[in-house]
Structure formats: structure tokens, C-alpha cells
Amino acid sequence: MGRSGGAAMTEHLTPAGLHRSPGAFTPVVRVGDLAFLSGQVAWDEHGNLCGEDHATQMRRIAQNLDIALAAVGCGREDVVKETVYVVDYRPELISGLFGALREGVPTAPASTMVGVAALFAPDVLVEVDVVAKVPTP
Known part of the structure; x- marks a missing residue:
């Protein structure tokens, strides 16, 4: 499943409940x-x-973020950095986008929002990638 390189172990995970695209990306x-x-x-x-x-x-x-983060023992409250890509960005979208993303999360992470002309498929309007700090047991 993973391989070590240096001091930190690397794991590649595809949690159940997320779409799988073998060979294209690891969730x-x-x-x-x-x-x-x-x-x-x-x-x-x-x-x-x-x-x-x-x-x-x-x-x-x-x-989907909740599913992916749970695979490593995290939740959205553990996200330290996010990047949000938005097709057809308009300022009035912000409250709806962040309202959904922040629901139940006490603090916001470092964040970047990028307006884009298109994403990889015509009907996909938003994409979010994150980095999270895994809590120590």
C-alpha cells in the first residue's frame, strides 16, 4: 500500500465511498x-x-472531503490549507461555497480561491484540494 522514503512513511489510499480512477490519481x-x-x-x-x-x-x-479525511483519522477541522477552484467565479458565490465547506467546522484553514475558465469536465463547477494535519493519538 505504501512505501517508505526517509523518515516519513508514505501511504496511498483510495477510501470506499469515493470514485475510483486507477492510474489517474490517488485520492x-x-x-x-x-x-x-x-x-x-x-x-x-x-x-x-x-x-x-x-x-x-x-x-x-x-x-467527499469527510470520507477522504476519515481514512487517515482526520476531519475538516484538521485541514490546514485548501485551494478552491471555481468556474464562472462571482463574488456572490462565496457565501454558498464557504457555507457548505465550513459547516460544523470551528475555524477556517489557510485558503486560496481561484477563478478558472474551466475544470477537467464541462459540468464540474468547483474543485477543492486540501492538506490536513493528522492528529497524534
Whole structure:
């Protein structure tokens, strides 16, 4: 499953409940006490896009983040850095996007929002990648 290099063990994880795309990307890579998540989009476990608007897609992305983070013993409260890519960005989208992403999370991580012309598929409107600090037991 993983291989070690230097002092930190590296694990490549594909948690149940997330869409699998073998050979294209690994959803979660843990290196020591950090977890790096590939960009999450509003796919269900079968690769179906959930939602036709930004806020609905972000709610599914939050669920996918919860699944991915749980695989390494984290939650969204453990995210230390996030990057949010938004197609057709407009300032009025911010409250709906961050409302869904921050629900139940006491503090916000370091964050970057990037407006983009397109993502990898025409109907995908939002993508979020994160880095989380894995809590010590």
C-alpha cells in the first residue's frame, strides 16, 4: 500500500465511498503527519456528478472531503490549507461555497480561491484540494 522514503512513511489510499480512477490519481496520500488530498469534485462513488450549481456541488465535495479525511483519522477541522477552484467565479458565490465547506467546522484553514475558465469536465463547477494535519493519538 505504501512505501517508505526517509523518515516519513508514505501511504496511498483510495477510501470506499469515493470514485475510483486507477492510474489517474490517488485520492489521499499520507506522508508522516500530513495528508494531501487530490482535488475533490462533486462525484458520488460511481462517478456521477451531483448538482448543477456551485453550492450543491460544494455540499457533495464537503461529503467527499469527510470520507477522504476519515481514512487517515482526520476531519475538516484538521485541514490546514485548501485551494478552491471555481468556474464562472462571482463574488456572490462565496457565501454558498464557504457555507457548505465550513459547516460544523470551528475555524477556517489557510485558503486560496481561484477563478478558472474551466475544470477537467464541462459540468464540474468547483474543485477543492486540501492538506490536513493528522492528529497524534
